[in-house]
Amino acid sequence: MLQTLREWLAVPLVLAAAGAAIVVYSVNNPTDRLVASYLTYGKVMDSLSEHLWLMLVSMIGATVVGVLVGIMLSRPGLFYIGKGVEAIVNVGQTVPSLAVLALFLSVLGLGFRTAVFALFLYSILPILRNTFAGIVNVDSSIIESARGMGMSPFRILTRIELPIAYPIIASGIRTAVVINVGAATLATFIGGGGIGDLIVTGLSLQREMIILNGAVLAAITAIILDYLVARFESYLVRWS
Template sequence: MTYTLAKQERAASGRRSVAGYLGLPAALLAVLLVLYVVVHSRTLDSIEQRLVNGPKLLQATGQHLALTAVSTIGVLIIAIPVGIALTRPFAARITGPTMAVFNIGQAVPSIGLLVIFAIVWDIGFWPSIVALVAYSILPVLRNTMIGLRQVDQAVIESGRGMGMSKLAVLTRIELPLAVPVILTGLRTALVINVGTAALCTFVGAGGLGNIIDGGLVSNRQLVIVVGSVLTAVLALFVDYLAGIAEDVLRPRGL
């Protein structure tokens, strides 16, 4: 009886069991172990040794994480306030044109966006960050608006009837109820940024794309596989961490 009630409570809360949390990390660790065995079972030539070694891979992974983290923070700083503003009555006339502007980011191919910023600005870390923000901002912006608009108007009116100000209603009712939808958009943006950051190597920003590009240029299939697998594992692990954050931050009962 107690076990059944506990299971029902977990299902109602939407949170996974311990085994559910450990499944994906275990699978990703197994993939990395297989990759390690494959690499160390071969005799690497000088080019492969230069591209596939511990310090080089750690540096590229660190650069990739920095590109992903900073660009995602930039997305949150811009998308959530703009999404809130566009759901207010005063912004009704500019919502359509504003969304059209933000749609441009995803309408342009990612590599094209990176090249445009490299041409009009510079190459390196910060132009790549701006390009990544422009390319991945739409999911968070759209989901912020959807999450706020789906809040029951009766709940909002109840808050106003209790004497709450518009700001209090927004921060204590609307945003908490919109959190699950906003976090879904954030997970999408994170995965987009991890994948697109691999292209930042072409504009001098580093990342795991350096490994993949080095393998392509030198025609070393093993190097290409290592860079690609690490990028895929990183994307899955970042999505996994975002899923945990979604479980933790989701208001109880939603």
């Protein structure tokens, strides 16, 4: 148990330490007073926590809704609707993330909630698509033999379909996380806050140190999350 925990946390901890080192260095050695007044521990922590909240809330929402709707559409009665939704989702995925954010700005106005909602919608797509595809692609002979042996539809879903589709669903979640991390830095444009604040402010003040801090933190969060989700993905799948 301790062994696995150590394995899981080693890479994230090293990366987090590296990020912390850069922040500490920058706050203690600002290049000028403008940087010093903007780049404080308080500001960095605020941006970081806002950023994580943005992602956490939108990802949890997207995972729950995406998986549930994906399961619903994979039921025999809704199969063709599911195929239609899959097509729409594939088109939706090609819309640039900044455009999605801008679109919701005009409807919901500025702020954190708008950003969460836009990220949530944008992250649902890969999860929904993969859940649907993962379930409908389970070999029909497996389902038939389960049915023939007297398993109820609900048991077939929970004991057979979901576990077999799990790797595909997990990779959908991973794609969503990657998209989400990238799009979250853009939330600053609609007043959603997050690490994007540092980057945009740094750009407008023309202070590279601030930009660097924002960029490094955004990159490290992305890598850590992707790593954790990838570990989670391969966890439990011992059979293939």
